[in-house]
Amino acid sequence: MCLPKDLKGATIQRIATIVGNILCLNFGIMLGITPAHMRLYMDEQTPLNHIANVDDVTWICSSVFISAALSAVFSGYLVEKIGPKGVLLLSGLLQISSWFCMHFAFDILHIYSSRIMAGMAAGAALTALPIFITEIAEENNSGALITTIEQWRTMGILIGFLLGQHLQYDYVAVVAVCISCAFTILFSFSQESPxxxxxxxxxxxxxxxxxxxxxxxxxxxxxxxxxxxxxxxxxxxxxxxxIAQEHVPCVYLCKATLCTLVLFVGVQLSGIYVILAWSDLILMNDVFVNCPTDISASILALVQFVAATITVWLAPVVRRRMLLFVSALTCGFASICLAICVALEVKEELRWFASILLLLHVFFANLGMYPLISLLPSEMLASKLRVTLTSVSWGFSWLITFILVHYFQSFESAIGLHGYFIIFGVGCVSIALLALFALPETLGKSLEELQHRxxxxxxxxxxxxxxxxxxxxxxxxx
Structure with a gap:
């Protein structure tokens, strides 16, 4: 069956996007398997040559984010030199190496190496993939295609939780490396961006x-x-x-830089990666009612995926500022209310309320906030400025995530779990204020109009x- 000529290009663009999103799927799997594998490394039946201690587990959780920060900063330069397709292929090779290293690991250093390579692949992929999709997509489907990045990442997290809970440890890396190999083979047939x-x-x-x-x-x-x-x-x-005038007003550069940086950092401060990485400790504090931690974590992952999927449907029609403002404000309100519940140590019969607040926090963080950090820069920034600002902003936001994850237990001892959720709430509210007062509406607007704004x-x-x-x-x- 032959497609009409006007549908052939859209189909090819969608296929190329799906293949590229396999990188995000694999990154999600790495995040999803983390809690189950941490428990295994600390168990007497560990596959390593010694039982992991608390410090080992902390570095396992956080090393992926510090390497992602470094990778994101350099990826902007590489996109300009070898193109987004080249950067994505390098990310695929790093993912293959990461899973091989995990499969044959017998020492904790091998696990560190695996996580560092996975973080480098993720930092590069999440920087280059939105650029690649923006440059191959037509204007009428660009928004929907870019928001699929978060849909596939959350799908990977859900698959990772299920694999970590139900699949034997030796086979997890085999499944993941096959997925990475499939990406590398298929994506090599794609063309570079025009x-x-x-x-x-x-x-x-x-x-x-x-x-x-x-x-x-x-x-x-x-x-x-x-x-x-x-x-x-x-x-x-x-x-x-x-390409650009020699003298660009400092006002424009400052506003573009500040808005992009606050957008990325504020979204990461919503704490989704912290909740996923330390789901065992957070959910064990009776935040989620009457459910084993594995089931609770899987429910949170499913809620993430549903929210990201809804955003894919909303992206072509909903105003960006409205979606970002509503999702950030609701997410922040749920987080602050949850902090109050944790601080007051609500009674057993009211634990269901804390569970609902946590689900609302996770749902609205992935309904608009995370998908839009890839979409908004592609619509409001010119190419060279977009590549530079997004790579730097990704790097700084990954660094913030590393600090929150790596020092989770120290911060939790000092400010309590409710203090963490207050931080998450403040991050979300800052995004709501940014959307309300600083960010321009990009849907249907030309870049020249946004520059004048x-x-x-x-x-x-x-x-x-x-x-x-x-x-x-x-x-x-x-």
């Missing part, structure tokens, strides 16, 4: 990549007016070579607005 070749001035590869992502196969299809129009837009963009008042702007709005992608964003 915008990467545009920035390099490589016309033949640009045209080949554009044909591939638009489903143009036959000679006759290459003469389609819409394809020629889009290709002409790329070529004229290369000829003008107008942030104080860039010149006629030309940073974006390439001298290029006509032709083709299927707004070239001004690149």
């Amino acid at each position: 915008y990467f070749y545009m920035r390099r001035g490589d016309v033949p590869r640009l045209e080949k990549s554009l044909r591939w992502f638009r489903g143009v196969r036959s000679i006759d299809d290459r003469n389609r007016p819409e394809f020629l129009c889009e290709l002409g837009g790329f070529k004229s963009n290369m000829e003008t070579c107008v 942030w104080g860039y008042g010149s006629e030309s702007g940073i974006s390439k607005n001298n290029v006509p709005q032709i083709g299927q992608i707004h070239l001004e964003r690149y």
Whole structure:
């Protein structure tokens, strides 16, 4: 059965996105198996040559985040040099090495190495994948495709919890390495982003990549007016070579940098990774009522996946600021109320209320906050600025996550578990305030309009607005 010409390109873009999201699935699996494997490493039946202690377990939980921070910072540079596809393929190779290292590990250092490589792969993938999807997708499906990143990550966490609980330890890494190999094999057949070749001035590869992502196969299809129009837009963009003005107002740069940094850090401060990494300790404090910790953690993972899936449906139609504001405010309110319940040590008959608050916190964090940290920069920042700011913001936010996870027990002893949930609530409320007062609405807005909103008042702007709005992608964003 042959697809209509206008659906071929959309299908190819969706397939390329699905294959790329396998990296996020595998990262989620690594996070999901962590609690079960920590218990195993501390048990007398440990597969390692000695029983892990508390310090060992702490580093197992947190090492993935510190390596992700370092990887994210360097990934922005690599995206410019070798392209987003090259960075994603390197991430796939790191994931394969990580799972092999885990499978054959007999010392705690091997586990550390495995987690560090997994973190490096995750930091690079979560930086490069939104850029890749933005640059291959058409404007009408870009939002929905980018938000699938969190859908696949949360699916991986759910699968990881189930594998850690029900699959023998020796087989977990085998399953995961097969998934990583499938990504590396399939993704190698994808083309690099046409915008990467545009920035390099490589016309033949640009045209080949554009044909591939638009489903143009036959000679006759290459003469389609819409394809020629889009290709002409790329070529004229290369000829003008107008990327940015020499003097960009400090007001614009400060606003863009501050908003992006607060967005990423605030979302990470919502504490979802902390709750997942230390689910055994958090859920053992009677936060979740009448459920074993494994079942409770699986329920939280399922709630995450459902929320992320709903966001994929909402992304093409819902205003970004409204979604971010409602999800962040509700998430923060639930977290602060949960902190009060924990501090007051609510009675057994009211524990169900604390459980509902925790579910609300997890649900709304993944309904809008986490998906939008990949989507909003792609819509409100020009290409070079977007790559730089997102890589730095990812790096700083991963560093914050590392601190919260690594020093969880020290902080918990000092401020209590309720103090942690107050931190999560403050992070969420800061995102709600950012959405209400600082972030522009990006749905249906051109980059030039957003630049003027942030104080860039010149006629030309940073974006390439001298290029006509032709083709299927707004070239001004690149």
